[in-house]
Amino acid sequence: xxxxxxxxxxxxxxxxxASGQSTxxxxxxxxxxxxxxxxxHHIPALGGAIISGDTVTxxxxxxxxxxxxIPATMRDQWHLGSDTKAxxxxxIAALVEEGAxxxxxxxxxxxxxxxxxxxxxxxxxxxxxxxxxxxxxxPNMNWTALGAKGDVREQRIAALKAVxxxxxxxxxxxxxxxxxxxxxxxxxxxxxxxxxxxEKLIAAYVFTPLGMKRAGFGGTGTPGKVDQPxxxxxxxxxxGVNGPMMDNAEVMGPAGRVHCTLTDWAAFISDQLRGARGxxxxxxxxxxxILHAAPSGGEYACGWLVMQRDWAGGTALxxxxxxxMNYAVAWLAPQRNVAVLVCANQGGPAxxxxxxxxxSALLQLHLTK
Numbered sequence: 001x002x003x004x005x006x007x008x009x010x011x012x013x014x015x016x017x018a019s020g021q022s023t024x025x026x027x028x029x030x031x032x033x034x035x036x037x038x039x040x041h042h043i044p045a046l047g048g049a050i051i052s053g054d055t056v057t058x059x060x061x062x063x064x065x066x067x068x069x070i071p072a073t074m075r076d077q078w079h080l081g082s083d084t085k086a087x088x089x090x091x092i093a094a095l096v097e098e099g100a101x102x103x104x105x106x107x108x109x110x111x112x113x114x115x116x117x118x119x120x121x122x123x124x125x126x127x128x129x130x131x132x133x134x135x136x137x138x139p140n141m142n143w144t145a146l147g148a149k150g151d152v153r154e155q156r157i158a159a160l161k162a163v164x165x166x167x168x169x170x171x172x173x174x175x176x177x178x179x180x181x182x183x184x185x186x187x188x189x190x191x192x193x194x195x196x197x198x199e200k201l202i203a204a205y206v207f208t209p210l211g212m213k214r215a216g217f218g219g220t221g222t223p224g225k226v227d228q229p230x231x232x233x234x235x236x237x238x239x240g241v242n243g244p245m246m247d248n249a250e251v252m253g254p255a256g257r258v259h260c261t262l263t264d265w266a267a268f269i270s271d272q273l274r275g276a277r278g279x280x281x282x283x284x285x286x287x288x289x290i291l292h293a294a295p296s297g298g299e300y301a302c303g304w305l306v307m308q309r310d311w312a313g314g315t316a317l318x319x320x321x322x323x324x325m326n327y328a329v330a331w332l333a334p335q336r337n338v339a340v341l342v343c344a345n346q347g348g349p350a351x352x353x354x355x356x357x358x359x360s361a362l363l364q365l366h367l368t369k
Contacts, residue, residue, distance in 0.1 A: 029365060030057055030058070030059030030362065030365070031059040031060070033048070033361045033365060034047070034059050034060065034061040034358060037361065038061055041353055041354035042350060043236070043346050043350065043354045044062050044063055044064070044066045044229075044345050044346055045062030045229055045345045046060070046061055046343070046344050046354060046358055047059070047072060047074070047078055047229075047262050048060075048262070048340065048341060048362055049262045049263075049340065049342075050338070050340055050362050050363075050365065050366050051269055051340070051341070052337065052338050054270070056263065056270070059074065060072045064227075064229045065229075066232060067238070070226050074262065075261060076220075076229050076261065077259045077261055078220070078260070078262065078265075078326065078343035079219065079229075079231070079247070079258075079325070079343075080256070080259060080260065080328045081256045081321025081328055082319065082322070083258075083265075083303075083320070083321040083328050084253075084255065085255060085256070085302075085319065085321075086268075086272070086304055087303070088131075088183055088186060088198070088254040089131045089186075089302035089303040090206055090268075090272075090282070090291065091198075091201055091202045091205050092127055093287040094205040094206070094287075096287070097283060097287060100193050101127065101189070103126065103128040103290065104127075105189065106123070107122065107123055107125050107185070108123040108124060110189045110192050110193060111192065114161060117164050119163065119164065119168060121136075121171060122168060124172070125172045127186050127189055128302075129173055130182040130183065130185055130189075131182070131303065132294070132295055132300055132301060133177055133178050133179050133182055134173055134174070134177075134298075135179065136168035136169055136171060136172040136173075137168065137169065138166060138177070138181060139181065140181060141162055141166070143248070143249035143251055144249055146159060146249065146251050147249065147250075152197060152198075152251060152253070155250070155251040156184055156191060156198075156251055157188060157192075159184050160185055160188055163185075176298050176299075176300055180252060180256065183254045183256075184251060184252060184254055184255055186254060187253065187254030206268070206282070209282055210267045210271055210282060211264075212260055212265075212267050212268060214263075215258060215259070215261075215264050216260070217244065217250075217259070218243075218244035218245060218246070218247040218250070219231060219242055219243050219244055219245065219246035219247040219323075220242065220243075221242045222242075223241060223242060223245075228242075229345035230242050231246060231323075231346075233346070233347060233348065234346070234348020234349065236350065257323075262341060262343065265328075265341055266341060269339050272291075272339075273332055273337060273339055276292055276334035277334050277337065290302065292306065301317075304317040304318065304319055304332075305317070305318050311336075311367065312333035312334075312335060313333060315334060315335065317331070318332070322347045322351070325345075326344065326351075327344045328342070328343045328344075329356065329359055338363075340359050340362040340363050341359075342355040342358040342359045342362070343355070
């Protein structure tokens with residue numbers, strides 16, 4: 001997935017994150033990397049960041065909406081899609097640390113009233129199995145049909161009850177099958193235990209302590225205004241409308257509805273790097289070991305694919321996400337204490353190729369610097 005490209009010069013924005021303080025500076029390289037790749041793949045806008053220790057370098061090029069002239073900026077909010085999953089897993093880890101639940105908390109222990117209506121072999125599914133996609137659930141269900149089931153917490157309960165209507169794809173605990181459904185149910189477990197919404201919980205346990213001040217949910221921008229990157233389909237054309245409701249169904253929040261600035265996302269990723277390295281972080285070192293460890297025989301941990309890469313000096317963590325109108329990808333190399341993030345305001349194969357190529361270029365820029 002990652003191929004290195006060489007010899008590109010650009011302009012970027014530097015933020016140093018330490019003890020809650022940040023300072024800005026400049027270095028003449030990242031913007032040009034993004035611009036060359038953006039033009040090559042005909043993407044409206046690309047945003048990217050390099051995280052190296054406490055230093056975050058950020059750049060953005062292109063326009064918020066194709067056919068317009070309003071530029072994308074380093075302060076814009078980008079949709080992260082399934083990169084939300086690592087945040088949901090971090091929330092669960094925080095609840096485990098405070099004793100509200102355990103990694104082995106099961107569906108039947110949290111929902112004793114609903115469990116008898118579910119397939120017998122699903123009742124003992126644990127939150128850790130949900131987070132590692134080993135619960136036997138299909139990837140998705142009819143999410144829009146849940147919109148009539150009440151508020152968002154009630155909709156996630158309805159998603160749990162709907163498990164009784166399907167045949168599990170595999171025996172829980174035996175096989176990997178990527179499932180948005182599983183992450184929605186993990187969010188529902190947190191909601192039941194804490195008597196609050198996943199949205200409020202992740203803000204309280206993840207966004208606020210990490211200083212992610214402009215993180216939110218759903219599509220970006222004010223409806224009808226080009227004040228944030230506008231979503232584009234795989235054909236590169238702007239989608240009809242923008243704003244918070246132009247996204248996956250609200251019930252899918254724990255699986256993929258977070259948007260934020262690159263600075264905010266970098267704050268989260270920096271914490272993941274620190275935790276992976278055993279340095280002081282939001283959670284205890286033992287929690288990150290669980291978050292970043294794939295079950296035996298697999299590659300998927302809790303919101304992260306775990307791979308071995310020479311350029312990473314060993315283990316690399318990665319994930320990508322898309323709501324079909326945006327695309328985002330992250331690569332982390334804990335042993336090198338470096339990570340790269342790339343976002344596009346377009347979905348589809350061209351956006352995937354552009355973001356992967358940009359991630360490669362930013363990595364190479366860092367490694368050769």
